[in-house]
Amino acid sequence: MKRGKKYLAALEKIEPHKKHTLEEAVSKLKEVAFAKFDETVELTMWLGVDPRKADQLVRGTIVLPHGLGGDAKKVVVIAQGDKIKEAEAAGADLAGGDELVEKIKGGWLDFDALIATPDMMGKVGQLGKVLGPRGLMPNPKTGTVTMDVKTAIEETKAGKVEYRVDKTGVIHSPVGKVSFDDAKLAENTKVLITAVMKAKPTTAKGRYLKKINLAATMSPGVLLDELAYA
Secondary structure (H helix, E strand, O other): OOHHHHHHHHHHOOOOOOOOOHHHHHHHHHHHOOOOOOEEEEEEEOOOOOOHHHHOOEEEEEEEOOOOOOOOOOOEEEOOHHHHHHHHHHHOOEEEEEHHHHHHOOOOOOOOOOEEHHHHHHHHHHHHHHHHHOOOOOOOHHOOOOOOOOOOOOOHHHHHHEEOOOOEEEEEEEEEOOOOOOHHHHHHHHHHHHHHHOOOOOOOOOOEEEEEEEEEEEOOOOHHHHHHOO
């Protein structure tokens, strides 16, 4: 893959293989960021787990203390009865029942998160092929299948992120924007790292946290000292 001049210039400012404290990494990241837009900062963690084993799937959700920046997420709720009114009052961008299921079935996907009440999951389950590949399927583990739609909506709009290990044992998750001040970006990152460390499966053998990297959308990554979190 051919890299542009700006990327290569940024790369020269990073010492290969040098591991940084979180505060150093955030500072270095801002120093090398060069895009003309407000880049998203992403945390990447390489874990010593085997994701093919169900008991070693590391996943969960966390509300970042300073959110993710950018526009608030567009949240849709599938419910019935009073729960539709409750969802609308709590700030859902759209709430409904069967008609909303049909709308999504027809290909409408203009939203960032979908919350459903348990009594509607029989119908929402029919949307698996549409929602699954896009990571939009409601799930009790991530708090998006719940009767407490108010809390779910508030947390989602506040910057709740889902972290999930991929098939190679790696987690990629956004932690904010380059424009965030250093302390807020560092705090968001630390909260996510702590959550992933707490989620360590009891069946994981050997070293759990192998490597951590912090990078902006267009820029080269900066390594963190993983031993600080082990």
